[in-house]
Amino acid sequence: MILADIPIPDLELEAHDGIDVPHDLVALSEPLEPGQMLLLRTLDGVHRCAEVVGLDFTENETIYRLTYGAPMAPEIAAAVARPPRSALRHWVDDIDVEVLLGELADAARRTATTSQAAAPESSW
The missing domain is CATH 2.40.240.20 (Hypothetical PUA domain-like; domain 1)
Known part of the structure; x- marks a missing residue:
């Protein structure tokens, strides 16, 4: 991209x-x-x-x-901005999708953990 x-x-x-x-x-x-x-x-x-x-x-x-759209996490931006693995091919393999989904899941977990740690405790 x-x-x-x-x-x-x-x-x-x-x-x-x-x-x-x-x-x-x-x-x-x-x-x-x-x-x-x-x-x-x-x-x-x-x-x-x-x-x-x-x-x-x-x-x-x-x-x-x-x-x-809305601002994105730096990890997601890095994954999106990453150049394709090979300039010679113009397709995506299953492994490319699996790797990217794994990286996005890791970034989502880190973001959720950071958000939970930063959230103030409820007084309920």
Whole structure:
């Protein structure tokens, strides 16, 4: 998945579910296309999955209309951003799926454990 750094603080993204970003601000070497998925990383280092839902053009600029989801755990972002195991093949084997599911399950367990430890005790 394409990793795109955007010079916008995550707090600014919290108020919306989409953003219009000029190509130069994203600083990608290749243009994006509608329907393409990417991983956004904000100034704060927060990662969010995003989709290009449209393009707008000015005289000098291409502007990407993006929608994005909630922030994701760093472990999940690392798994999503990881390059494919082999650049020579264009398919996914069963073992690739098993490994990724195992990594996601481990990350979910760590997140749940951290959340439970950080939660205040109930006064019930």
